Amino acid sequence: MNGTSTPTQVAVVATERKEESQDQNFLLFEAALRSPRGTGRMSRQVVRSSKFRHVFGQPAKADQCYEDVRVSQTTWDSGFCAVxxxxxxxxxxxxxxxxxxxxxxxxxxxxxxxxxxxCGHTAPVLDIAWCPHNDNVIASGSEDCTVMVWEIPDGGLVVPLREPVVTLEGHTKRVGIVAWHPTAQNVLLSAGCDNVILVWDVGTGAAVLTLGPDVHPDTIYSVDWSRDGGLICTSCRDKRVRILEPRKGTIVAEKDRPHEGTRPVHAVFVSEGKILTTGFSRMSERQVALWDTKHLEEPLSLQELDTSSGVLLPFFDPDTNIVYLCGKGDSSIRYFEITSEAPFLHYLSMFSSKESQRGMGYMPKRGLEVNKCEIARFYKLHERKCEPIAMTVPRKSDLFQEDLYPPTAGPDPALTAEEWLGGRDAGPHLISLKDGYVPPKSRELRVNRGLDSSRRKAAPEASGTPSADAMSRMEEEMRKLQATVQELQKRLDRLEEAVQAK
Structure with a gap:
């Protein structure tokens, strides 16, 4: 441009340069999105859309909390809470x-x-778990080396409960993990500090499967069932994560040192064919990693979070593909969405509060308030309080949001214990939450008196339907009761006649 340019020419040149600059910026932006580095950061913030990006945590008001509870001081990495x-x-x-x-x-x-x-255990309780097929049945593992199964009456306890329905004895050291089979009736897993995993048929009180110290040579940190209950995923103090077929006792896959640190690792099954682990780096930074179970050489995603020391407890929701990480001893809940395409693990947000958490309980989907778009609810344990925290998707409509609530696991078992032990697998029976969840009638715990004495007391029939043998025993007992009542009535009549005669 020479010194004789007119104002109009100057304006035209300026406009052209501005357009060139915008084109260059656009090209740079597009290149950033396509580059591997851009995929991790820019695409998550600018391009990727998700209906769960704005999920927020809402702690319950003071009158909706449970106050003055003395939470356990035991140093064990379980949630200490079940809902x-x-x-x-x-x-x-x-x-x-x-x-x-x-x-x-x-x-x-x-x-x-x-x-x-x-209060039936003789030493501290380390883990508790509600039966997924009977909301009145809960299992507990304790330092007294036993697992106990309890029936809680509707309305709660009015007197201390000291007698379990069944006591499961087989571990030689404290029992730190109990986990019900997700789809098979009356199948319960327990893991002890004897490095043994036992699978129980609670209906008979017998241990039907044993995975001994030859599988896990050291303390077992976590155990998780797959969605159909065909496999279990374990993490161990020997720094290995294993995927096992419990009925065969075989190792399907294993990964040595998924995290380089020495602190405990936790592992859970997530979406199809994947597991998620939480652990620590060599520099003691907390990490979360996603793995393809068929290719465990390298993680699909590995993210470093912070330098806190608390173990991260993962909770996975298969309906939304969201995993929540709750750190013991800190005050946050992070949540990530898992997708089928790179980068696979997408950070969504974090709920933080002032007080640290001693433990955490996670509500099954059928216990949520769907009319409030609640997609998860946690029960956070403080030193002297239990505080519900609702995770909600902000929506204006009052109508049922079908995209947030696909059919979810219901309370009915898909298999009997015998069918599962025989080699069958089945996913959960799904139910719709469209009209809200209505719990079924209370399912009675029935005592099977035909068991020999070594099997202790009897156990729950989670389906609530008595067998033919149980029905015949009940009928026989009814006949005996009727005969006793008739005999007492005759005695009463004779006493009345004698009194009148005097």
Whole structure:
């Protein structure tokens, strides 16, 4: 441009340069999106869309919390809390043995210091788990080396519960993990510090499968069932994560040192063919990693989070493909969405509060309030309080949001214990939440008196349908009762006649 240019020419040149600059910026932006580095950061913030990007956590108001509960001080990496659509259970400090508290969900507010507890263990309780097929049945593992199965009456306890329905004895050291089979009736897994995993048929009180110390040479940190219950995923102190077929006792796949640090690793099954692990780097940074179970050489995704020391407990929701990471001893819940395409693991957000958490319970999907677009609910244990935290998707419509609530796992088992032990696998029976979840009638725990004495007391029939043998025993007992009543009535008549004669 020479010194004789007109103002109009100057303006035209400026416009052209501005357009060139915009084109260059656009090309740079497009290149960044296509580059591997851009995929991790820019695409997540600018391009990728998800209906769960704005999920937010909302702690319950004070009157909706459970106050004055003495949460266990045991140093064990379990959640110390278990919830279902009827009850919240949490492991408490107790003098003279192990105990845990069970409250109806509606019984919020200050908990009476003399409230009755489940107190049959003779040493601290380390883990508890509700049966997925019977909301009144809960299992507990303890330092006294036993697993106990309990029936909680509707409405909660009115007197302390000291007698379990069945005591499962087989471990030689403390039992730190209990986990019900997700789809087979009355199948319960327990893992002890004897490095043994036992699978129980609770209906008979017998251990039907044993994975001994030859599989896990050291302490087992976590165990998780696959969605159809065909496999289990374990993490061990020997720094290996294993995928096992429990009925055959075989190792399907294993990964040595998924995280380089020495702190405990936790592993869970997530979307089809993948597992997620949480652990620590060599520099003690907390990490989360996603793995393809068929190619465990390198992770699909590995992200470093922070330098806190608390173990991260993962909770996976198969309906939304969201995994929540709750750190023991810190005050946050991070959540990620898992997708089938790179980069596979997408950070969504983090819920933080002032007080740290001693443990965490996770509500099954059928216990949520669908009219409020609640997609998850946690029960956070403080030092002296249990606080519900609702995870909600912001939506304006009051109508049922079908995209947030696909059919979810219902309470009915898909298999009997015998069918599963025979080699069958089945996914959960799915139910719709469109009209809200209505719990089925209370399913009674039936005592099978035909068991020999070595099998102790009897166990729950989660389906609630008695067998033919049970029906015949009940009929026989009814006949005996009727005969006894008739005999007593005759004696009463004779006494009345004698009194009148005098």
């Amino acid at each position: 279902n659509p009827k009850f919240v259970a949490l492991i408490c400090e107790a003098s003279g043995g192990g105990a845990f508290l069970v409250l109806p969900l509606s019984k919020t507010g200050r908990v009476d210091k003399n409230v009755p507890m489940v």
